[in-house]
Amino acid sequence: MSVKESLLIVTYMENTLDTFFEQLNEIGLQEIFDIDACTIENLDYSIIKRYSLLLISSNIVYKMVKPYLDDKTPYLITRRTINYAKIRDLLEIPKGTKAYLVSDLKQSAEETIGILKEIGIELDLFPFYPDEPVDKEITMAITPGEPQIVPKTITNIFNIGSRLIDISTLVELFNFFHISPFSSKVHLSARFVQSLVELSKELSDEIFRSTLLHKSLESIVQNIDDGVIVYNNDNEIELYNRTAAEYLNLAVNQTKLTIEVIPPSYYRALRNLAVGQENFIDIEGTTFYMRKKRIIVDNQVQSTLVIFRRAEDYQKIEHDYRFKAKQKNLMARYRFDDMKTVSTPMIEMMKIANRLAKSDSTILILGETGTGKEVLAQAIHHASPRKYEPFIGVNFAAISESLMESELFGYESGSFTGARKGGHIGMFEQSHLGSIFLDEIGDASPVIQNRLLRVLQERQIMRVGGDKIIPLDVRVIAATNKDLKKLIEEGNFREDLYYRLNVLPLRLLPLRERKKDIPLLINLFSKEFQEKLGRRPFVFTQEALRVCESYHWPGNVRELRNIVEYVAHISGEKVYKEELPIGADLLNYRIVENKEEELEKIKNDLIEKGFIEEALSMLEYLNRNEVISAGRSAMLIHLNYEGFLLSDHQLRYRQKILSDHELILIERGRSGSRITDKGKSFLDLYEKSKC
Numbered sequence: 001m002s003v004k005e006s007l008l009i010v011t012y013m014e015n016t017l018d019t020f021f022e023q024l025n026e027i028g029l030q031e032i033f034d035i036d037a038c039t040i041e042n043l044d045y046s047i048i049k050r051y052s053l054l055l056i057s058s059n060i061v062y063k064m065v066k067p068y069l070d071d072k073t074p075y076l077i078t079r080r081t082i083n084y085a086k087i088r089d090l091l092e093i094p095k096g097t098k099a100y101l102v103s104d105l106k107q108s109a110e111e112t113i114g115i116l117k118e119i120g121i122e123l124d125l126f127p128f129y130p131d132e133p134v135d136k137e138i139t140m141a142i143t144p145g146e147p148q149i150v151p152k153t154i155t156n157i158f159n160i161g162s163r164l165i166d167i168s169t170l171v172e173l174f175n176f177f178h179i180s181p182f183s184s185k186v187h188l189s190a191r192f193v194q195s196l197v198e199l200s201k202e203l204s205d206e207i208f209r210s211t212l213l214h215k216s217l218e219s220i221v222q223n224i225d226d227g228v229i230v231y232n233n234d235n236e237i238e239l240y241n242r243t244a245a246e247y248l249n250l251a252v253n254q255t256k257l258t259i260e261v262i263p264p265s266y267y268r269a270l271r272n273l274a275v276g277q278e279n280f281i282d283i284e285g286t287t288f289y290m291r292k293k294r295i296i297v298d299n300q301v302q303s304t305l306v307i308f309r310r311a312e313d314y315q316k317i318e319h320d321y322r323f324k325a326k327q328k329n330l331m332a333r334y335r336f337d338d339m340k341t342v343s344t345p346m347i348e349m350m351k352i353a354n355r356l357a358k359s360d361s362t363i364l365i366l367g368e369t370g371t372g373k374e375v376l377a378q379a380i381h382h383a384s385p386r387k388y389e390p391f392i393g394v395n396f397a398a399i400s401e402s403l404m405e406s407e408l409f410g411y412e413s414g415s416f417t418g419a420r421k422g423g424h425i426g427m428f429e430q431s432h433l434g435s436i437f438l439d440e441i442g443d444a445s446p447v448i449q450n451r452l453l454r455v456l457q458e459r460q461i462m463r464v465g466g467d468k469i470i471p472l473d474v475r476v477i478a479a480t481n482k483d484l485k486k487l488i489e490e491g492n493f494r495e496d497l498y499y500r501l502n503v504l505p506l507r508l509l510p511l512r513e514r515k516k517d518i519p520l521l522i523n524l525f526s527k528e529f530q531e532k533l534g535r536r537p538f539v540f541t542q543e544a545l546r547v548c549e550s551y552h553w554p555g556n557v558r559e560l561r562n563i564v565e566y567v568a569h570i571s572g573e574k575v576y577k578e579e580l581p582i583g584a585d586l587l588n589y590r591i592v593e594n595k596e597e598e599l600e601k602i603k604n605d606l607i608e609k610g611f612i613e614e615a616l617s618m619l620e621y622l623n624r625n626e627v628i629s630a631g632r633s634a635m636l637i638h639l640n641y642e643g644f645l646l647s648d649h650q651l652r653y654r655q656k657i658l659s660d661h662e663l664i665l666i667e668r669g670r671s672g673s674r675i676t677d678k679g680k681s682f683l684d685l686y687e688k689s690k691c
């Protein structure tokens with residue numbers, strides 16, 4: 001029976017001993033030969049000769065053992081490597097961080113630093129071994145299994161475990177004993193190698209992630225419109241993007257440049273700007289907006305970043321932003337549900353409008369200022385198949401004549417002084433596929449009327465200064481508070497345009513003709529402002545309501561809303577009539593404190609004039625047909641049927657009297673007349689007095 005081979009491990013430190021012993025066991029060597037282990041301190045020199053091989057942990061340990069070795073005792077000095085399985089935590093430490101590498105010996109500390117550097121741990125490492133003076137600035141230590149010798153002042157310690165025997169030493173060991181590394185008894189590629197593979201995978205994943213991140217960042221920087229340049233503390237350019245290359249005359253992708261190569265005027269501007277400052281700077285006739293910042297990584301200034309852009313571009317951005325904001329404001333916000341009314345003619349009109357919304361026909365909205373023409377236009381757009389497309393509003397009374405043409409139809413670049421480079425898209429183009437709301441159309445100039453007529457006829461536009469025909473698919477909703485017929489008579493509005501627009505007319509009643517809406521709207525607006533201002537609820541007193549109902553409301557719903565907003569600011573839980581800001585102006589309007597009394601007076605007047613019966617018949621007829629206003633011939637037929645034979649002239653006279661008493665509203669032209677709310681109250685009163 002052959003004598004079993006034996007191996008003695010000799011190390012300086014106890015923990016190295018344990019690590020080696022464990023490592024050799026792990027790869028199965030204890031099954032092939034006896035393994036003994038001993039630190040240099042405990043070594044019994046007399047027995048050294050008994051071993052087939054001495055495995056010595058380092059050159060220094062060898063020097064200590066050497067005097068006791070005879071020439072025949074074979075030995076192997078290990079090369080060592082770090083325990084890869086234990087260095088994952090080091091990957092998390094920011095690059096460039098200062099730390100001690102603490103080991104029992106200077107040489108092993110330096111070796112470990114070398115290995116860590118080799119595998120890409122980019123820390124600022126200083127070797128530390130016992131009896132070295134401590135630099136208080138360093139607060140972190142990394143140690144391969146020797147935390148006990150880390151200076152006491154350091155609390156942030158990374159123990160990466162004792163260094164292992166390197167694989168080349170293991171192969172030598174195998175050779176010495178004539179064992180194949182692939183023998184079934186040993187498993188060289190066991191955990192030790194496995195952990196190495198895992199770590200290298202982790203490292204490459206990390207590298208892959210950071211490369212990917214780096215690439216994405218670079219592509220972001222390359223693609224932003226601002227000029228970007230980064231230079232380090234030695235004035236070497238580390239990064240610049242395409243825009244910067246263009247201005248600074250740099251070839252794209254050139255490396256190893258210093259900032260001195262950039263044109264002197266830019267160089268001066270760049271240097272003169274203080275760090276942290278942003279300013280407008282003129283360079284060769286162009287104004288730039290320039291910003292300068294330090295890039296600080298882990299408390300250290302790494303480089304300087306300068307971002308610049310032509311001031312003109314910012315102006316354009318601002319202009320576009322304003323334009324967009326304006327446009328957003330004009331997105332259709334209102335729906336039919338938001339239009340509050342209890343007035344029957346209004347409800348009927350809205351039903352018709354809702355039906356018309358589904359078609360593409362042009363709509364003309366008639367109504368005094370503030371009656372809700374724009375609200376109705378938005379509701380129509382919202383109820384139309386175009387609701388997800390733009391709703392663009394143009395107010396002919398608000399935009400100056402000189403700008404109107406270019407605002408409406410857009411312009412090509414350079415078509416007039418002040419025209420922006422790249423041209424400008426007009427409101428008609430913007431509303432393509434959606435709706436355009438032509439508000440206050442009665443205020444459009446003859447030139448604009450001309451062009452509008454062509455757009456409505458041809459459904460195409462041409463930009464100012466352009467020669468390209470742009471086809472349009474747009475629904476036109478126009479509105480006016482003016483009497484277009486009268487404007488035509490006066491020669492201020494094109495008749496052909498009127499007929500193009502007046503395809504489907506809708507009329508919004510003034511507030512004084514739908515007084516029942518007043519409490520409803522007051523309630524609606526009170527809630528709105530109560531919420532907006534975060535205040536307690538408030539209600540109008542009966543007296544205040546009466547004043548509102550008697551008021552003439554020249555500004556209609558808008559005026560009512562403004563008044564509610566005003567009282568929401570000043571009043572308590574109750575709104576008294578004295579608080580209403582209409583008080584002072586009321587002198588101009590007739591407040592009827594006692595409605596019944598006034599209606600009684602009208603009745604007496606009509607009786608006196610001898611046509612109360614005819615008047616009641618006329619009012620009843622209009623009340624039945626309140627949506628469609630009745631023309632004179634229809635009224636004559638009705639009166640005739642009721643037994644009142646009147647001439648056209650006689651009818652006109654009666655209509656005038658009823659209109660003077662505000663019981664009916666006579667519309668110009670062929671539209672005829674319609675009953676007012678007062679007219680309805682008069683009918684009610686008369687019915688009551690008969691009972």
Ligand SMILES: Nc1ncnc2c1ncn2[C@@H]1O[C@H](COP(=O)(O)OP(=O)(O)OP(=O)(O)O)[C@@H](O)[C@H]1O
Pocket residue numbers: 338339340341367368369370371372373374375376439481557558561
């Ligand atoms: N039926 C309604 N329900 C709720 N609010 C309404 C209604 N009608 C109008 N309003 C409100 O009245 C204000 C004026 O409406 P809008 O701007 O549509 O009037 P307009 O007739 O287009 O006025 P102008 O002729 O002066 O342009 C808006 O603030 C709107 O909130």
